[in-house]
Amino acid sequence: MRIIISTACVLAFALGAAAFKVGAFFNFAMVSIMAGCLLVPLERLPYLIKKEIKWDFWKAPFHIENRRYWRPILLRITFWLLCAAIVFAGVVNAQFTPSELSGIKAVVMVGTVFLCLLSLVPKRVGGKPMSIFSGFAIPVMAFILGDSLFPSLSGKNAIAVNSPFASESYMYHAGHNTMINYHVAYPSQKYALDMTTLHSDGTENTGDKKSLENFACFGATLVAPVAGEVVIVVSDLIDQPIGGSDPKNAAGNHIVIKSDETHFAMLAHMKKDSARVAVGEIVNVGKELGACGNSGNTTAPHLHFQMQNLANPYDRAVRTYPIKFNNTVRVRRGKRVQKDGLFYIRNDRMVPRN
Numbered sequence: 001m002r003i004i005i006s007t008a009c010v011l012a013f014a015l016g017a018a019a020f021k022v023g024a025f026f027n028f029a030m031v032s033i034m035a036g037c038l039l040v041p042l043e044r045l046p047y048l049i050k051k052e053i054k055w056d057f058w059k060a061p062f063h064i065e066n067r068r069y070w071r072p073i074l075l076r077i078t079f080w081l082l083c084a085a086i087v088f089a090g091v092v093n094a095q096f097t098p099s100e101l102s103g104i105k106a107v108v109m110v111g112t113v114f115l116c117l118l119s120l121v122p123k124r125v126g127g128k129p130m131s132i133f134s135g136f137a138i139p140v141m142a143f144i145l146g147d148s149l150f151p152s153l154s155g156k157n158a159i160a161v162n163s164p165f166a167s168e169s170y171m172y173h174a175g176h177n178t179m180i181n182y183h184v185a186y187p188s189q190k191y192a193l194d195m196t197t198l199h200s201d202g203t204e205n206t207g208d209k210k211s212l213e214n215f216a217c218f219g220a221t222l223v224a225p226v227a228g229e230v231v232i233v234v235s236d237l238i239d240q241p242i243g244g245s246d247p248k249n250a251a252g253n254h255i256v257i258k259s260d261e262t263h264f265a266m267l268a269h270m271k272k273d274s275a276r277v278a279v280g281e282i283v284n285v286g287k288e289l290g291a292c293g294n295s296g297n298t299t300a301p302h303l304h305f306q307m308q309n310l311a312n313p314y315d316r317a318v319r320t321y322p323i324k325f326n327n328t329v330r331v332r333r334g335k336r337v338q339k340d341g342l343f344y345i346r347n348d349r350m351v352p353r354n
């Protein structure tokens with residue numbers, strides 16, 4: 001049994017690392033909780049049959065003979081609590097209705113409580129592989145979670161821009177690690193942001209999720225986040241139906257504004273025939289550019305926004321810059337912050353100030 005558990009722990013660590021690399025870490029944490037609810041009881045079954053479960057632990061939990069059980073108990077509980085925290089931090093709230101989101105959180109909480117309760121009844125033998133795994137995983141998970149929720153972003157190399165939406169918007173993929181921004185895994189999009197707008201109930205879609213028109217951001221007005229010369233305008237590609245995509249034209253309909261020789265703002269996945277500017281036009285901040293759509297390589301209506309070093313987004317040498325926003329109010333976990341130079345992460349709301 002120890003060999004099986006050890007192999008499973010090594011495999012879980014490798015899968016976790018792979019999930020983090022591709023931007024699916026919180027999904028991995030949720031799957032771990034769901035799988036744990038099934039596998040942990042099965043793993044304990046042989047110990048139960050052999051009567052190697054220490055049922056009497058809580059009769060004298062601090063007795064000298066029982067102290068050795070506290071380390072695996074605390075390690076396991078900490079691991080499962082971190083899994084739950086990562087799920088809550090990583091889930092994109094706007095993808096779900098309030099009732100759906102409450103249901104997801106309830107399932108995660110029930111699963112986590114169940115696993116924590118199992119951890120409170122230790123085995124007499126066989127706990128070392130999981131303890132070693134937890135000992136390695138916990139500091140990594142804690143760092144990733146802290147780095148996601150409380151990013152220590154600096155202004156170094158960051159480009160200050162205004163909001164690309166005329167109205168309040170929402171950060172779908174944003175931040176500087178892959179748990180909350182999958183773009184970080186790709187050099188040409190490392191600091192890119194996926195943004196949308198929401199309905200009054202805080203969701204991106206109301207009604208039929210296959211209908212583009214039910215997405216709040218489909219047709220939402222986009223404005224120039226920087227001043228400069230329009231150097232690229234593509235506006236003739238169709239808006240993909242939900243479930244469709246166009247990987248050959250990944251950016252879809254897009255506009256690129258040249259701020260200077262090495263800084264270009266790109267707004268991608270725009271609505272077909274929505275462009276309100278032409279190549280060569282000089283635009284000021286706030287100038288209407290067009291509308292948000294669902295063209296290109298996309299799964300649902302949103303704006304892909306990045307500041308890049310070259311005009312052509314398909315150039316292999318394209319690299320992006322960190323982005324900070326002026327003239328906005330950031331709403332994060334209910335707290336409003338109003339100042340220039342704000343960085344945003346997943347689930348933040350952005351309210352333009354002018």
